[in-house]
Amino acid sequence: MSTVLLVEDEELNRVLVRAILARATNDVVRGIDLVEAASLESARSALDGRPVDVVLLDVNLPDGNGLTLAADLAERDARPRVIALTASVLPHERAAAMSAGCDAFLDKPYAAQDLLDVLAEHLPR
Numbered sequence: 001m002s003t004v005l006l007v008e009d010e011e012l013n014r015v016l017v018r019a020i021l022a023r024a025t026n027d028v029v030r031g032i033d034l035v036e037a038a039s040l041e042s043a044r045s046a047l048d049g050r051p052v053d054v055v056l057l058d059v060n061l062p063d064g065n066g067l068t069l070a071a072d073l074a075e076r077d078a079r080p081r082v083i084a085l086t087a088s089v090l091p092h093e094r095a096a097a098m099s100a101g102c103d104a105f106l107d108k109p110y111a112a113q114d115l116l117d118v119l120a121e122h123l124p125r
Contacts, residue, residue: 059086067100074101081122
């Protein structure tokens with residue numbers, strides 16, 4: 001079973017991701033272990049000693065910029081894939097996310113199928 005860490009400060013957005021994943025029919029996505037964090041601090045705690053396959057990462061968090069976490073993860077030997085989920089969609093913001101180590105970028109608001117597709121692409125088979 002794959003593990004996904006959702007780093008999102010807005011409860012409604014976490015509920016939305018949970019609902020999308022609960023209805024997934026794709027075998028790669030269905031049944032993932034979803035771990036949630038509402039801040040950078042809680043995300044770092046969730047990552048301590050726990051293997052994670054994919055991080056769904058909001059960029060604007062109450063305790064800092066999520067891209068700092070992406071950059072930290074890029075330094076790990078067993079680095080999870082990082083997908084930025086953000087309403088910051090200007091070209092320079094997308095470029096900053098990719099430079100920080102994100103593997104993909106999904107604009108908010110996104111369609112449920114787009115989230116499922118990007119997860120399926122980045123989860124281990």
